[in-house]
Amino acid sequence: MLLVACPHCGPRDAADFHYLGATNPRPDPTDTTAPAWRTYLHLRANVAGWQQETWYCRACRRHVVLERNTVTNEFRDPPVDPLGGAS
Amino acid sequence: MRRPARYSALGLLTRGLTGRKWPRLWSQHDLRRSYDVVIVGAGVHGLACAYYLAKVHGITNVAVLDKGWLGGGGSGRNTAILRSNYLTPEGIRFYDRSLHLYRRMSAELNFNVMFSQRGHLTLAHSDAALRTMRWRAEVNVLQGVDSRVVDAAEVKTLVPSLDVSPHSAHPILGALYHPPGGIIRHDAVVWGYARAAAALGVQLHQETEVSDILVEGGDGPSGKGPGGRVTGVRTSRGDISARVVVNCAAGWASTVAQLAGLTLPITTIPLQAAVTEPVKVFLPAVVVSGSLHVYVSQTDRGELVFGAAVDPVAAYSTRGSLEFVEGLASNILQLMPGIARMRLLRQWAGLCDMTPDYSPIMGGTPVDGFFVDVGWGTYGFKAGPVSGEQMAACIATGRTPELIRAFDLARFTEDRLVGEKGAAAVGH
DSSP: OEEEEEETTEEEEEHHHHHHHEEOOOOOSSSSSHHHHHHOOOOOOOOEEEEEEEEEEETTTEEEEEEEETOOOOOOSSOOTTTTOOO | OOOOOOOOHHHHHHHHHHHHOOOOOOOOHHHHHSSEEEEESSHHHHHHHHHHHHHHOOOOEEEOOSSOOTOOOOHHHHEEEEEEOSSSSHHHHHHHHHHHHHTTTHHHHOOOOOOOOOOOOOEEOOHHHHHHHHHHHHHHHHOOOOEEEEEEHHHHOTTSSSSTTTTSOOOOOOEEEEEEEEEOOOOHHHHHHHHHHHHHOOEEEOOOOOOEEEEESSSGGGSSSTTTTEEEEEETTTTEEEEEEEEEEGHHHHHHHHHOOOOOOOOEEEEEEEEOOOOOOOSEEEEEEETTTEEEEOOTTSSSEEEEEEEESOSOOOOOOHHHHHHHHHHHHOGGGGGTTOOOEEEEEEEEEEEEOOEEEEEEEEBBBBEEEOOOOOOOOGGGHHHHHHHHHHHHHHSSSGGGGGGGGGGGGGTTTOGGGGGGGBOO
């Protein structure tokens, strides 16, 4: 079982979350280029190691940004929380 | 070059009587300073590519490198199911060629790969699923592939252990029946290609990790990336110069491409599988249920081999989970209530290199001399032979063969995706 530490609810089973993948900032659609948009849509760093990613906690119904090691599945506190811990 | 002992009934008899030992399938070598082609990843894809380079194109100065051992990744972790009942014409043509190569593999490699074409059933539990099965059957038939939709009664005749009662929570309305589909011994495929390639002069280097790909003249940092040209690889056993490097690293494809300065449209997600204790043979075909996220076949030894859905979280970890076994058991028991008392022997996981459109990425890249045969997701094993054949042709001739042209990396920048999710047996 994978334990995910929600900053609001504490550690919970990963089944209580929806995994949304590595954080992938969306370019502004009004002034982006087609190549930049395709890069956003398709290309993935697919890091083997620490990556920042977004999870949706079904208990508190908030998106949270966490750092996880994709090889060992360990979590650590992210240095900054770009979404401010709220959805 | 020493030819390997040919396997035959007579050979078996004489060696059985004389006690003479069989020679090793392949031998170990020191790393050369230079190769014509370096293949990263010694699974079925890398080995098949090396075999066809040597056999068809006469390119024998080839090294296949692996950070682990032969067939230790996806090639030894898949559920060994072969089929060609895909959804897109490009996919069907491609996988049918693979099935054709698998059919004659034992004779061609002089190695028994135990291919059993026992038939393949994809169950439909809803009208929508049945519609997709009809769609697949029609496209299959147009491509000359034997597939047809059968009703619940015929499903029951083909596989008596299935519960086809209309009162089940997920009633079986029908199925896509694909008679040429079946199962094979996946380790034998790896060993067969390794032995045949080694006999032609290809060198296999296990426990040889590629730590860097040497590229010059590229647009990215330290001369890597698009516009660059491959000059060699750095390994845990020293540097090798090579003008062609092929990425056959499956789940680790992104990390290998990154060494050459390329980012791929790939996410690595674990896929788990499990096997039961062996019992008397009762399951005559491969059974797949897309809606229930489960597929099952019975090996020649009598074990049931199960697969299910990819894990819900992207990772490079191959640890199994209890959730997987629980979900698998509850789903399979809805299809086959009779196996409730069977015991699971073990479970494992492999890494799937998933692409946005569920089709592979094959051919050249913006880095000259760097080829990819990646993005196989959950379809990799069944595509091994044809991928090797086509990648070898691509490398040797410098032109991308027609059969794999649709799967090029450029499709993601030119909006030509080849959507193959509708043919998935694995849940996503």
